Amino acid sequence: MxxxxxxxxxxxxxxxxxxxxxxxxxxxxxxxxxxxxxxxxxxxxxxxxxxxxxxxxxxxxxxxxxxxxxxxxxxxxxxxxxxxxxxxxxxxxxxxxxxxxxxxxxxxxxxxxxxxxxxxxxxxxxxxxxxxxxxxSPWDIFINNETVLKKDFMFFTKGKKSFSLLGNNNIICRDKIFLEENIKTNNVVLNAKDGPIYIDKKVVIMEGSIIRGPVAIGKNTTLNIGSKIYGGTTIASFCKIGGEIFNSVIFSYSNKGHDGFLGNSVLGEWCNLGAGTNISNLRNDYRKVTVWNYEKKDFVPTNFQFIGVIMGDHSKSAINSQFNTATIVGVSNSIFGYGFPPRYIPSFSLGGIQSKKRIPFNKVCETAEIMMNRRNVNFSFLDKKILEYLYQLLDI
The missing domain is CATH 3.90.550 (Spore Coat Polysaccharide Biosynthesis Protein SpsA; Chain A)
Known part of the structure; x- marks a missing residue:
């Protein structure tokens, strides 16, 4: 079949x-x-x-x-x-x-x-x-992530033997923690009381980091000093992570390497959040949020209180960026400037609330190529053609 x-x-x-x-x-x-x-x-x-x-x-x-x-x-x-x-x-x-x-x-x-x-x-x-x-919908990814994590852990680790963790660490509920080989840790806390923890090959977890399951960490990812990873979170391969993360999914090769909060969010590949970037995942009035709808080209109501940011591939934020609750960010954006950026940022945008500029396409490709080369990944002809196709569209 x-x-x-x-x-x-x-x-x-x-x-x-x-x-x-x-x-x-x-x-x-x-x-x-x-x-x-x-x-x-x-x-x-x-x-x-x-x-x-x-x-x-x-x-x-x-x-x-x-x-x-x-x-x-x-x-x-x-x-x-x-x-x-x-x-x-x-x-x-x-x-x-x-x-x-x-x-x-x-x-x-x-x-x-x-x-x-x-x-x-x-x-x-x-x-x-x-x-x-x-x-x-994009928020279905993090809403279902805790449930999927628990099922995947049982299914993917069945019959397999976990490797041992070296170093002076605090391990809680060891039977719900699965470790692949060549993981480097020392003076970290792994707490699987509320859900399993899966850590893939060659992950580095620096001193003072705390992981509270259910959580999955992909291969070759680094958690910087003092990282705080809460349940319902998946961090894919080759990421650099720091600060506080709650119930979020971060795709491969994306970075949130510094202090700042990320909650109820999804980051695509090749994203980078500058130092001190913070994401609001709850309105001040506790009301349910509206979210940008690409088909209707307008904000539509949802039945959810907690949505942070949904960010497409290759988008970046500058240091101390602040994102409002339920912000949708397209592909290949460079976000910077004072105040909160709009809650919908079309792809290839440059700046924040000060201007509505578009990044020239050659600069889009240059940035992608530089970032990918730093991880020994080729910015291929097919990658370029996909971005070129999207660049020719309006308001995506």
Missing amino acids: NFILYDGVEWKKLFPITLTRPVSEIILGLCTIKERWEKYMKKNVEDVITQPFLSKKYSKEEFSFFDNILLINSSFLPNEELIQILFSLKENETIFFQEKMIAIKKNFFKGKEDILSFPLKKCKKTYSVKEVIHIQ
Whole structure:
């Protein structure tokens, strides 16, 4: 069976995080959505069907599957019930959750366009699942992160043996802490009483740092002196982290290396928060927040009190930047200046409330290349073409 992940209507609802990636590349818990599906299915994804401008980086150029295809909407996360039904599907059978299609089994497709336009009325039988996590908005990433972390920890560490932690450290609930190899720590606190802690290979945790689970730390990440990491937080690989972080997800290669608070937030890849940057995650009047909606081009009400910042890839803030509750930041922004910046900052913006300037595209590429080269990562032709496509659009 060839299983394929595709971007449904949720892709647009997950801006700015999905401006530069398919839904399947979103990180929460211990891994990306794609990696989680592969772990549950016990095989590699055959292909990812996404937007044309992202396809050259994330999809196969040739599509040659003619039979036995299982098509899965990337915005749904796998669980045991869902996997069991998936493997029992027959030709033209589907799985739904609350009138939304999760998956369909089809023996023949003419091509990628045929897959996404297949008429559901031809389906022979429909199954439904009682419970599944569905990622439909950027804040769904951190809202569900604690639950996903706990499930991932049990699933990914089952039957594996944790490495020992060297140094003089305070370890609480050791049985709920899993350590990969070559972790460097001394005089830190790991408290898994309220949830598990997973620390990947070659992580450095400097003196005085405190981690209170559930938390996942990706490989080659460094926690600077006195870092305070609260539950519900995932920090992916190759990050540099400091200060106070609560219930947030930080994608790979992003930095928050200094003091300052980050809560109920999502940072994309290659972001950098300058020293003293602080994020408000609660209004002074305790009311539920409004959030910028890319499709309606306006702020819309939500049913949530706690939302910090949602920041797209390659965006940066200067020292002592202050972000208001529920701020949406696009891709490749350089944010600086006095006062609070707007609660919606379009991609490629320069400055703060003082002006509405756009960064020249050559400068966007120069900054990306310099930052990525510092981590020995190539700013590829495909990376440039994705940013170039977005740069030609207005108000994203």
